[in-house]
Amino acid sequence: MNAVLRVAALGLGQLVAIGLLLFVSAGTVDYWQAWLFLAVFAVTAWLPSIYLQITNPVVLQRRMKSGPVAEGRTVQKIVMLGLYGSLVAICVVGGLDHRFGWSAVPAALCVIGSALAGAGLVVTVLVAIQNTYASTTVRVEAGQHVVSTGLYGLVRHPMYTGNVLILVGLPLAVGSFWALAFVMPGIAVLATRIHDEEKLLGDELDGYREYTQKVRSRLIPYMW
Template sequence: MKALLNIAFVGLVQLAVIAALVFIPAGTLNYWQAWVLLAVFTMTAVIPSLYLQITSPAAMERRMRSGPIAEGRTAQKIVMAGLYASLAGASIVSALDHRYHWSHVPIAMCLVGAALVAAGLGTTVLVVKQNNYASTTVQVESDQQVISTGLYSHVRHPMYTANTLILTGLPLALGSYWGLAFLVPGILVLVSRIRDEEKLLVEELPGYRGYTQQVRHRLVPGMW
């Protein structure tokens, strides 16, 4: 019960942070796109996290160790700080776009953006469910094994594929084209993290080198 309450508390804090990042720069609560985004986050991140805590507590514990501070290496601390900054920047600029009407995004495109965010958040949940070793920090555990089924049969880093979906969908969901300016920096951050992580996995995780020959693409199926 304590763990569930902790997950619920973290989810509420995350919702509060997202709300602050969009409603304060927007200067209004009359921002339906932001309310939809909060609803999407609740349905595809907070509630599923409670489910994962019940069904896969060990995996959820790894998932909760996130952020630049949790990283063991300086390079990864910088990389994660860059990813968080990209997400925050996209949120703030998108909200300012709403406030000052820099761009006009059709309702249909906003809904597409919300769907991409939902797909990204849903994918992160599925990754944790399919891979009990999935973590938001770069590390190899003593009993860790290579996972090559499910999403991992298509790309080697589906968690980062999910992050790409979120980075793409977030500005559109908030009704902004200008927020997409953070997409390329965010992807470059992910690419840097993948390259560094794979060096570690090849060296320390038995069978990972063979897995890279089996599944060629790291982030986007058919591309890279």
């Protein structure tokens, strides 16, 4: 029960941190787009994390070890700083956009953005369920094997596909066209992460090179 409470507290902390970025930048809590996104985040990321802690805590622990500090490879530390920086910038610029009225994003598009971001969060949870070795850090563990079914039958890095959906959906969710400027830098650092990760997996994970011949798409089906 203590572990469940810790996960619940961590998820609440993430919600508060995102909320602060948005509301402080906006200078108001009268910001329905932000409240909608926070609700979507709670349903698609926070509650599933609590569920995973109850049903499969090992999977959740792998998923929770994330960020630049958790990475063992220097290039991945830099990449994660870039990704986190893009997400923070989107929230801050989105809040400032709401404050100063730079964009006029239709309400329907904001709802679609929240749905896209929510779908991305759901994909990251499904990846953790389908691949018990899925981790937010780049490494190969003892006994790890290649997973080629489910989402891994569509793309080689479905967790990052989920991240792309979040990156694309978040600026629209918070009602800012200007925040879209940080989408491509975020995707670029994900592409860098994939190239480095595939070098590691090809060298250290048995059967991975054969898997890359079977599933050709890295991030977006039939595109790349």
